[in-house]
Amino acid sequence: MARDTLRGDYRDIIGESRQIFEVLQQIERFAVTSMKVLISGKTGTGKELVARALHKNSGRSGELVSVNCAAMPEGLLESMLFGHEKGAFTSAETRRIGQFERAHKGTLFLDEIGEMPLSMQPKLLRAIEDNRIERIGGEKPIPMDVRIVAATNRDLAQAVRHRTFREDLYYRLNVAAIALPLLSERREDIEMLVVHFLEKHRRVSKSGVLRVAARTLSLLKAYPWPGNVRELENVIERAVSLARDGVLLPRHLRKDIRTYRKQHTDISEAIATPENEKIVNVPLGATLEEMEETFVRETLAWLDGNRTEAAKVLKIGRRTLQRKLKRYNI
Incomplete structure (x- = not known):
């Protein structure tokens, strides 16, 4: 396709x-x-x-x-x-x-x-x-x-x-x-749409915003978007006007997007963060080692690579996290 x-x-x-x-x-x-x-x-x-x-x-x-x-x-x-x-x-x-x-x-x-x-x-x-x-x-x-x-x-x-x-x-x-x-039926397009609207409104407003933080993108992907693509564009336009230092952060989003909790019934775990929940789907048949690697990778991406915060969320020591990062070549 x-x-x-x-x-x-x-x-x-x-x-x-x-x-x-x-x-x-x-x-x-x-x-x-x-x-x-x-x-x-x-x-x-x-x-x-x-x-x-x-x-x-x-x-x-x-x-x-x-x-x-x-x-x-x-x-x-x-x-x-x-x-x-x-x-x-x-x-x-x-x-x-x-x-x-x-x-x-x-x-x-x-x-x-x-x-x-x-x-x-x-x-x-x-x-x-x-x-x-x-x-x-x-x-x-x-x-x-x-x-x-x-x-x-x-x-x-x-x-x-x-x-x-x-x-x-x-x-x-x-x-x-x-x-x-609906936009919620094609969530895989959200990242591409975010990049498109970021570039569009960055040019219009002559903003220096160049990228979207991983946590911000995760929040945008989790939200149900009742107003569909038009609502997403409005959110990005507003966020661009608020952002500084070249990065769209979660605090630049509306409160309802930052605090949205996705209801889920599949086999998954929630990684709690101060901003929201991150849903990590684990396929049936995955080994414990594969599940652990997935959780470590997703948590680190969610926290923009902040290893100290990732260790806190995963409830392990920083040295333990370092060993796991080395083991999984992260």
């Missing part, structure tokens, strides 16, 4: 996990088609990045135009999508070109489509089915060549059952589907 086997440009989507590779494969398959794509995922999982990647790799000559369907009332949303003629309503002093027209030959990204008012949905459906729109107050249909990509953090199938979303529009939009994983 190597990203270099893909032909498209996906540099803005960070990660090497199996879940992200599967998402990129789907983008690659769908991008060059004219199919409508429905992107689903919780807040902060990167739906807009996927929409941008679909457009960037589509070969379409027009631009990507985004509309947040949850950000405006129905009347304003209709004018935003379809435009209006001069005099169409009291405040329409000039003609306005809608986002459908702006997206001609390109892609129209309908973000938070599940929040679109029910009364607005038939108008969108008609535009999609007919490939043409009419400006408010207009008398002539305008043909459109627009690729539709929609995104939602809601379960639209459930919304259809609850009659808060039209079934016919749902099936029109859900021709090709891409479901985005």
